[in-house]
Amino acid sequence: MAGRSQxxxxxxxxxxxFSLNAxxxxxxxxxxxxxxxxxxxxxxxxxxxxxxxAGFQQRGLNDEESFWLARRRVGQPQQLGDEFVKADPxxxxxxxxxxxxxxxxxxWELTQILTFAxxxxxxxLFPSLHELYIKSGFWPTDAVVLxxxxxxxxxxxxxxxxxxxxxxxxxHLVSLVVILALLLSLTQTEFARESFVLxxxxxxxxxxxxxxxxxxxxxxxxxxxxHIVAPLIFLVLFFPAQNQKAPKRA
Amino acid sequence: xxxxxxxxxxxxxxxxxxxxxxxxxxxxxxxxEIIQKVRELSGGQIEWSDGxxxxxxHRLERDGxxxxxxKEVDTGRERKYYFxxxxxxxxxxxxxxxxxxxxxxxCKLWKIKPxxx
Numbered sequence: 001m002a003g004r005s006q007x008x009x010x011x012x013x014x015x016x017x018f019s020l021n022a023x024x025x026x027x028x029x030x031x032x033x034x035x036x037x038x039x040x041x042x043x044x045x046x047x048x049x050x051x052x053x054a055g056f057q058q059r060g061l062n063d064e065e066s067f068w069l070a071r072r073r074v075g076q077p078q079q080l081g082d083e084f085v086k087a088d089p090x091x092x093x094x095x096x097x098x099x100x101x102x103x104x105x106x107x108w109e110l111t112q113i114l115t116f117a118x119x120x121x122x123x124x125l126f127p128s129l130h131e132l133y134i135k136s137g138f139w140p141t142d143a144v145v146l147x148x149x150x151x152x153x154x155x156x157x158x159x160x161x162x163x164x165x166x167x168x169x170x171x172h173l174v175s176l177v178v179i180l181a182l183l184l185s186l187t188q189t190e191f192a193r194e195s196f197v198l199x200x201x202x203x204x205x206x207x208x209x210x211x212x213x214x215x216x217x218x219x220x221x222x223x224x225x226x227h228i229v230a231p232l233i234f235l236v237l238f239f240p241a242q243n244q245k246a247p248k249r250a
Numbered sequence: 251x252x253x254x255x256x257x258x259x260x261x262x263x264x265x266x267x268x269x270x271x272x273x274x275x276x277x278x279x280x281x282x283e284i285i286q287k288v289r290e291l292s293g294g295q296i297e298w299s300d301g302x303x304x305x306x307x308h309r310l311e312r313d314g315x316x317x318x319x320x321k322e323v324d325t326g327r328e329r330k331y332y333f334x335x336x337x338x339x340x341x342x343x344x345x346x347x348x349x350x351x352x353x354x355x356x357c358k359l360w361k362i363k364p365x366x367x
Binding site: 043044045047048050073074075079080086087088 | 280281282283286299300301302304305306308309312327328329330
């Protein structure tokens, strides 16, 4: 059989196939899936892993052996997450609230901006829709926004790994929220007022005619809470959580 | 062959604070180096799990006993260095008194020469 003579070649292939960088990368992704580890914790654990790998390499072990020993020594990502929570439960929930609040605020702001943009676009692109609305009360803004939103969310999810650079800095994220809030208040005031004056209705407000009080509640929640109060609370409460204090030596 | 006697979990937890403060009192250090140092000092009897060290360090930092700083080292990589604060030095003095009190009591019971505080 030719199998025996091929064996050394296969072993060599296996050795060259192991890429240290790829292994560390996949370990990093595993760690990133732990909700309890802050980016700074993960960065610190990664430097530890790299130091441990270098230590084993100096003792003459190859890349693969060094990686697996170092990985074992640092600990299972799941266990690490649990240990970090035990040490500081408040920090873990603070992190969780930060991401949840960020998600909700960005989602609201984006859908609102989209709603106004799509409403205005539909209004000018398809004048017949306006007649349809007057007759039937149907206005397709919400449906179109939902479709665009789902498409964007899908695209975001697919690209999220590539967008990681953006998540490194909390300052960028908060800036994004504030920019979106400003953009949103512009669309709220200028476009909406113009449209209201010209056409007698708000381009996005059409489907709630059966419950005007609900529309008022929604309007209050979105305009005052989502656009002004929430980003402010967000800034004040969560931004200082990042450890940026100047070190003082003893 | 010799038999290594490992510390119990409780003793590891209790001794981590004075050990870390004492190591950092001797100069700034980072996680990997600290673990190596502890292993070396104890002759392998104190074996800290690598991932568990960081929660302990972070707790000491939160209590204001140590501070940390990311620093670039000559290889171009970055490491998080820890160093002791003035509160940490005070806490270390207290720890030292307490550990020596326990140590000396045991020494008297076991008829071993005690260490001066």
